[in-house]
Amino acid sequence: MGEVKLIGSRMSLFCSRIEWALKIKGVSYDYLEEDLRNKSPTLVKYNPVHKKVPVLIHEDKPIAESLVILEYIDEIWKDNPLLPQDPYDRAFARFWAKFVDEKVLFGSFEACKAQSGEEKEKAIESAQESLAFLEKQIEGKKFFGGERIGYLDLVTGWIPLWLGVMEEVGEMKLLPAEKFPFLHKWSINIIDVPLIRESIPSRDSLVNYFHASISYLRSLEDSKA
Amino acid sequence: MGEVKLIGSRMSLFCSRIEWALKIKGVSYDYLEEDLRNKSPTLVKYNPVHKKVPVLIHEDKPIAESLVILEYIDEIWKDNPLLPQDPYDRAFARFWAKFVDEKVLFGSFEACKAQSGEEKEKAIESAQESLAFLEKQIEGKKFFGGERIGYLDLVTGWIPLWLGVMEEVGEMKLLPAEKFPFLHKWSINIIDVPLIRESIPSRDSLVNYFHASISYLRSLEDSKA
Numbered sequence: 001m002g003e004v005k006l007i008g009s010r011m012s013l014f015c016s017r018i019e020w021a022l023k024i025k026g027v028s029y030d031y032l033e034e035d036l037r038n039k040s041p042t043l044v045k046y047n048p049v050h051k052k053v054p055v056l057i058h059e060d061k062p063i064a065e066s067l068v069i070l071e072y073i074d075e076i077w078k079d080n081p082l083l084p085q086d087p088y089d090r091a092f093a094r095f096w097a098k099f100v101d102e103k104v105l106f107g108s109f110e111a112c113k114a115q116s117g118e119e120k121e122k123a124i125e126s127a128q129e130s131l132a133f134l135e136k137q138i139e140g141k142k143f144f145g146g147e148r149i150g151y152l153d154l155v156t157g158w159i160p161l162w163l164g165v166m167e168e169v170g171e172m173k174l175l176p177a178e179k180f181p182f183l184h185k186w187s188i189n190i191i192d193v194p195l196i197r198e199s200i201p202s203r204d205s206l207v208n209y210f211h212a213s214i215s216y217l218r219s220l221e222d223s224k225a
Numbered sequence: 226m227g228e229v230k231l232i233g234s235r236m237s238l239f240c241s242r243i244e245w246a247l248k249i250k251g252v253s254y255d256y257l258e259e260d261l262r263n264k265s266p267t268l269v270k271y272n273p274v275h276k277k278v279p280v281l282i283h284e285d286k287p288i289a290e291s292l293v294i295l296e297y298i299d300e301i302w303k304d305n306p307l308l309p310q311d312p313y314d315r316a317f318a319r320f321w322a323k324f325v326d327e328k329v330l331f332g333s334f335e336a337c338k339a340q341s342g343e344e345k346e347k348a349i350e351s352a353q354e355s356l357a358f359l360e361k362q363i364e365g366k367k368f369f370g371g372e373r374i375g376y377l378d379l380v381t382g383w384i385p386l387w388l389g390v391m392e393e394v395g396e397m398k399l400l401p402a403e404k405f406p407f408l409h410k411w412s413i414n415i416i417d418v419p420l421i422r423e424s425i426p427s428r429d430s431l432v433n434y435f436h437a438s439i440s441y442l443r444s445l446e447d448s449k450a
Contacts, residue, residue: 049324049358061313068319075312087300088286094293099274133274 001076002059004029007043009036010201011209013105013158014066015054020154021070023195025077067097070151082151093144096137097155103130104156108163112170113214120172127174131183139182142189149193160187161200169210226301227284229254232268234261235426236434238330238383239291240279245379246295248420250302292322295376307376318369321362322380328355329381333388337395338439345397352399356408364407367414374418385412386425394435 006022006029008015022029034043034053046055046062056063056072063069074082083090107127114120134156138144144152159175167174177184191197201209231247231254233240247254259268259278271280271287281288281297288297299307308315332352339348359381363369369377384400392399402409416422426434 058313063313063316063320065320065323068316068323071319072312072316075315087297088283088288090300091288091293091297094296095288095290098290098293 001027003057005032005057006030007032007034007040007046007053007055007057009034009053011206012036012053013162016200017066017154017157018054018056018069018073019199020157020196021073021082023199024080024082024149024154025073026079027073027077067094067101067155070154074151082145082154084145084150093150093152096134096144096152099130100134100152100156104134105158107131108166108174111172111174112166112210113217114170115218124172124174128179131175131180135180135183138186141182141186143186149190149196153190157190157196159183160191161203161206165203165206165210168207169214226252228282230257230282231255232257232259232265232271232278232280232282234259234278236431237261237278238387241425242291242379242382243279243281243294243298244424245382245421246298246307248424249305249307249374249379250298251304252298252302292319292326292380295379299376307370307379309370309375318375318377321359321369321377324355325359325377325381329359330383333391333399336397336399337391337435338442339395340443349397349399353404356400356405360405360408363411366407366411368411374415374421378415382415382421384408385416386428386431390428390431390435393432394439 004022004027006015006018008018008031010033019031032042034040036053039051043053043055044051046057047053047064050064052064054064054066054069056069058072058076063072070082083093104127107123107130111120111123111127114123143149144156149157163175175183229247229252231240231243233243233256235258244256257267259265261278264276268278268280269276271282272278272289275289277289279289279291279294281294283297283301288294295307308318329352332348332355336345336348336352339345368374369381374382388400400408
């Protein structure tokens with residue numbers, strides 16, 4: 001099916017979802033680690049618009065934006081489908097994927113970054129409102145995809161590791177088990193899948209990365225204030 | 226194929242793209258106009274997460290988010306496909322659709338809303354940078370979809386009317402013909418398609434709507450400043 005390369009960053013949850021998808025499909029690929037603080041000419045060449053990872057390069061043609069890449073992978077390599085077959089179920093998965101990226105992830109990161117008392121409380125409340133919507137969707141299911149992991153599990157698959165790191169670095173609790181029992185159970189199920197567990201960064205390296213990123217962003221905001 | 230309803234707002238460009246898609250597919254539907262300043266229980270019931278239009282209701286099952294709806298329509302009604310068939314071309318269309326919604330549309334609206342000299346200049350420059358990326362994609366083509374309109378044309382189809390209105394209300398020029406000749410030619414081509422031309426609000430009503438919206442948003446920002 002042609003040569004496959006992935007330009008990624010080990011710390012990026014958007015890249016992990018692509019690695020998981022390629023592994024589910026059994027696709028061999030060359031992995032090119034990108035230094036996001038010193039972007040390579042290769043990245044700029046293949047993603048001139050956003051200059052961001054991940055970029056999948058298939059037969060020398062680049063595809064950017066992780067949700068777009070997941071759809072592409074699912075269309076090119078048909079075995080072990082990621083999206084469900086039924087159009088309504090597909091719309092459901094796509095709707096919630098967008099929600100996870102735009103609301104859950106963004107909200108969690110803002111809560112991690114927030115510093116002061118009231119600002120922080122509001123950000124946590126807002127992130128938890130989004131998480132509560134997601135909690136309802138996973139109630140009673142093993143995976144979002146049903147009995148096996150699918151598209152929406154990959155998109156949400158950052159929660160078990162990355163959300164915990166955001167909680168630690170942001171000195172807060174976003175996902176208490178008693179409030180989100182079904183997302184907790186799902187987190188255990190997903191991290192129990194070998195190909196997921198084996199393709200995530202070490203917790204220590206991610207904590208260090210987030211500490212550095214959050215400090216940097218806060219210093220930018222402080223200098224503006 | 227079951228009963229189809231669309232909850233929409235005549236002023237919303239996200240709703241127009243859905244109406245265009247349904248017309249291309251020859252799907253009959255009931256249209257429910259929503260008063261966005263006084264949202265109906267029907268809207269809240271069918272889109273409890275975002276409480277936004279458009280919502281497509283097919284056989285009493287709701288689908289929200291306009292890009293998700295377009296994919297759904299294309300999967301349910303196969304005639305006159307919106308997305309291309311080739312996976313790489315599909316990824317291209319999806320990538321640029323996301324770019325149009327997140328960068329071109331958002332940037333144009335911010336430029337419309339911006340008030341002061343430097344803030345306005347920067348916002349215009351930023352919007353034009355995004356438009357320049359889009360200009361390159363349409364160079365030498367009749368439509369983004371090739372010889373006939375497709376998914377990306379529908380997503381970008383707000384430009385001929387809505388962008389002009391933003392220019393008028395925001396007292397600025399975003400898309401001068403000499404700088405963006407290909408987007409201009411495309412705008413003429415798209416507005417020349419009867420089903421597009423016949424399913425857009427009147428320019429006057431849209432100008433009034435934008436004047437009111439922008440004034441409201443500016444007053445909110447002024448009260449925060």
